[in-house]
Amino acid sequence: MKSHRVVVPAIVALSLLAGCGGGEQVSTDPNAKVTLTFTAYGGAGQQAMIDSYQKPYTAAHPNVTFVNTSPPDVSQVKAQVMSKSVKWDLVSVAPGVATQNCDKLFEPVDTTGIDPANLVEGTLGKCYVGNFINANPIAYRTEAFPDPAKAPKTVQDFFDLQKFPGQRGILSNIQNGILEFPLLADGVAPKDMYPLDVDRSLKKLDTIRDKTTFAPNVGALQQAVGAKQVDIFILPDSRLVPLMNDGTDITVVWDVTVAAMNGFAIPKGSPHAAAAKEFLKTLCGPEQVAGISEALGTQPVNKAAKPTLSANAQKVQAFGPANKGEVLMQDIDWYAQNFDGASAKLTNWLVG
């Protein structure tokens, strides 16, 4: 039985190695050198955040530097928190999810010193700081409905297959209005949207299901629009702008536009939580907000921000003069309380 004496401890040791990590010293000195791990969706969005958040912050606080990673899966946060080895310090997250898991998966944030006067409602949460707003207007490829007199003009038109045939494109992601638009089309006024009737919404979605491409992520729907796979669609502003920049002729239907706050949060147990909290306070400053809007075409959370927008970004400016309709902001508190139930219902409806 000699060999077992070697084998068993070896296996145990290796297994332990696999399960361990972290254990970093937590420093309380505000001037100590820290490197914050910043997790967002990669691509142009993250580059804009590096330029507008990280570089100015490091210039002002030379002891704070950043490493960037992606994608910001909440399941990763959960796994890190569960295994007590938190690697991320800042993570892009839907405010509803941050609020729902406040103090469980995410650290409460510190908002002292932030002037809320110019901030859009919902920018400051208990466990997140909002950094930009994605507006998700209904839009169509202009060549699919070339005659403006016969083109879709309302949310109802999106759901009217008789008058406006053509392939629909919707993101299956709950943050992009998949549950709100059907109710708007069904006659629910924006102010009466919440508490949201998920069953009624799915019933309305049933009416266009066969003519709708449900894309699992924004990249897939953006690709589908560019490749003329869908005619009329609901895509966020930050994806409409690159499509238009690439030469796709897009007309936005300014009726009701569903918009959602995006935010950043700190995973619970982050070894650099103190430094991360200080950094989060800067995300909704006017220069930072303007920088992100200019780079991505998203809507600012700070009304004092004065971004210089490109011509295409102006076309999707939900809070600007282009929008002749109204904006419905997703209710963060409703989603914080109902995210799991609504997601499960939606998922079950989709895959069924």
Place this chain on the structure above:
Amino acid sequence: MNFRLLYFRTMVLRKQWLLLLPALALLAAVLLVPLGRSVLQSFGSPDWTLDHFRALFTDGVTLTVLARTALTALAVTAIAFLLGYPYAYLMTRVGPRMRGILLVVVLVPFWTSVMARNFAWIIILQRGGPVNSFFKLFGLDVVLYESVGGVTVAMSQVLLPFMVLPLFSALGGIDRKLLLAARGLGSHPVVAFWKIYWPLSRGGVVSGMILVFTLSLGFYVTPALVGSPKQSLVAQLLGQRTTQLLDFQGASALGLVVLVVTLVLVAWANRVGGTISAIGTVAAAPAAKDKP
């Protein structure tokens, strides 16, 4: 056999067993431990419950998706077999140079990035793509992109090597003199094939089918890219449970069910015919084949 020899043999065997140590340690760390934790999780550890399993069978969705996944995997296996068997047969009948070329052709998918292959399939299958245009010649507007049909076609191509290689290994090992003998004794070629060649090739057929079927059950990238959330397969459902709903316990339960189903199927196939160990002979097979 004297006692000393027996002792010596046992020691050698024991020492040989040590050769497994690095692989076992690695498996323990990266497979067994996480898998064990996942199993514990599915039973709700530390508050033991069967609710997560009960939910799978009562949510009205999981069973649909499991059935859809099984049917898709069956279709992929059938297509891969129908394409792979004649191909592997041809590989045993041509000269070494041609065999090399055929082998490279079948391995090209292995050497191509998964993403590149799947995006190529999107372009081929989407509205206005070659497949859609072809069907339009007959007045049919068929769009395979975002359908289980499209996923089946793409997966069949991706998984074809896993059918061809074990088949090639099995077919190459069949002594063709047996067929000559059958013909010499007056057998019709079809009967000779059915009574002699086919039974001898069955080990390879079962190996290939097990490989393709089990890989199909867990396929993620192709259904996620070429398919649609409207027609999810089980891997997409697992992805949604973990990344969107953060339901690790429910996902563990679903994963465990898929794993058990797969193991049962493999065990059953192993008994029915051939053996999965035929896969292991793939690497050694081509060298043995060049006998005159």
